[in-house]
Amino acid sequence: MTDRDDLDMLAAEFxxxxxxxxxxxxxxxxxxxxxxxxxxxxxxxxxxxLLAEAIxxxxxxxxxxxxxxxxxxxVQATPVAEPAGxxxxxxxxxxx
Numbered sequence: 001m002t003d004r005d006d007l008d009m010l011a012a013e014f015x016x017x018x019x020x021x022x023x024x025x026x027x028x029x030x031x032x033x034x035x036x037x038x039x040x041x042x043x044x045x046x047x048x049x050l051l052a053e054a055i056x057x058x059x060x061x062x063x064x065x066x067x068x069x070x071x072x073x074x075v076q077a078t079p080v081a082e083p084a085g086x087x088x089x090x091x092x093x094x095x096x
Contacts, residue, residue: 007037010040011044014041016044
């Protein structure tokens with residue numbers, strides 16, 4: 001990959017919102033001094049805006065949020081079995 005390819009991927013990730021907070025802040029600072037990065041970000045915004053315009057909006061079912069909340073509550077209410085051989089003094093956390 002070339003430096004330009006790396007810069008283009010960074011711009012794409014910035015526009016898509018996949019950078020963590022530290023990386024995003026770093027890119028925001030770089031924008032003040034790197035017109036090429038700024039131009040690449042604007043190009044990605046245009047590309048992705050065109051895709052968004054091509055998609056028909058979908059209204060979620062009115063009960064969707066309530067169903068999600070019920071599923072989360074059910075998972076939180078389900079007891080978690082201790083790992084085999086674990087004792088109360090072990091520093092083991094069951095993940096789900």
